[in-house]
Amino acid sequence: MERTALKHKAGFWEVTKSLLSGLRLTWKHFTNAGKRRNPVPVMDKNYFNQPEGLVTLTYPYEAIPVPDNGRYRLHNEIDDCIVCDLCAKICPVNCITIESVKATEEIGMTSDGTKKRLYAPVFDIDMAKCCYCGLCTTVCPTDCLTMTPVYDFAEVDIKNMIYHFTDLSPEEAAEKKQLLQKQQEEMAAAKAAALAARKQQG
């Protein structure tokens, strides 16, 4: 149907017709109020094909599913993390803090078969600073740092926006540090002893 704008001095019937068509429009929407738009994800081919029905999404009760490759809250599967520090280096806003402690013995393997040699007593991501660029997830060699579909994680206290992913308790961390120190001291002592022995020989 072609639509033409009403002239300023349109006739009485024209104006009445246009007034009525306005009422008809709102009435149509009113009678369609029984229908609701389905909360289908944007990938669905019907996403843009729902001309009728109420558009309100009663959010906490229902939500539109997010795309798989969307960029939302980060998650680190610490068991698979080799603490290589790549993610912390690439992060443009420096919101990842990693401290590493060398292990005295081999800790184990990640699920993709890489050997783990470092403990991470601190692995914090400050979600309040994160700009969700996703760079850290691309550089991660073991794919343990990933984006989850969670986007509703507002907090009252901003300190709670810092997520701690480490699996070591502070005591364990201290213990590992001591172990490392001890090993290093032992190694240094052994080295010194070996050096002394060589000197004596020589």
Place this chain on the structure above:
Amino acid sequence: MLAFVLTLVLLLGIVIVLAYAERKVAAFMQDRLGPTEAGPYGSLQSVLDVVKLLQKEDIIPAAADKKLFKLAPILIFAAVFAGFAVIPFAPELVPAGIGIGVFYLLAIISLDVVGLLMAGWGSNNKYAMLGAMRSVAQIVSYEIPAGLAILSVVMVCQSLDFQEISYQQGILLNRFSGLEFEQNWLFGIEALGIDTTKIGGITTWNIFRAPILLVAFVIYFIASLAESNRAPFDIPEAESELVAGFHVEYSGFRFAVLFLAEYSMMVLVSLVAVILFLGSWNTPLPNLTALKLANWTTGTIGGVSGILWGGFWLLSKTFVLLFLQLQIRWTYPRLRVDQLMHLCWKVLTPIALAVVLLAGIWRLLMI
């Protein structure tokens, strides 16, 4: 006193329903859901809104004219509420059945304007003052076409009594003392020779009894929108653009009263439209051949069934008009000030004058 309390309770009930309906209707027309949280489908929303308003602090600006400021909301509401005194709710059921009800109503409603000015002036705020001036200018102007439209009804019905006008528009015509020998003719034209006194229903409504009143009805309806400051004539308030018009400084209980007065005004003008044009508490179903629909849906005069049927028809017709008011609000854009005055003085008033003349001539055909 009982009538006072009952009317107040009834009015509060209607206003609460109306405030809820307004939000739901608006939402549905804009493809939204509207209130959903308070009670089932958000039905307690307007009750909660009132409770919220009552809890709020009653702020009186330091620079305000305190006496005027405090008195204005009460005066505005009293003026509107006093109008309900002469509204007949069913046959033989009217809070105050005075013979000059129409005149009284028009007079008492005009007091509203004084209250508006008091509120605007008393607030000592330029926006409130401007809002009040606009409101008053609009209401005073639109009272003219509205008054003329009502005048044409009065001429056709030859009465200023709302109850008598109501009786005239149905099968109970001859039950009103003084009208025992009156007759209704189809379209009010006796020459056609079709007696509709016993048919009743929609054929005896004023807009059918004298079809010229259909035009009067449209004029009255438009003017009544302007009088209750409803869109598309809501420049004084213009929620989406201005702060709030004359009640910008009000809060808490006094704001609630102003709000109540506004919705009561909507209800009142719709009730008056129904009574004057759309058959009042009479049933719309006519008696045709053996189907005595009108008799069945009228009940016995003065009995419980009569009151129930009367109230039912009156209120359902009123709600249809109220719905139309809501729909118009959510359909049409607002008129500019000059367009508003143009419509009133150059369009509605001349047509209303012509309608008054034609109604007089029509009355000659009816006897």
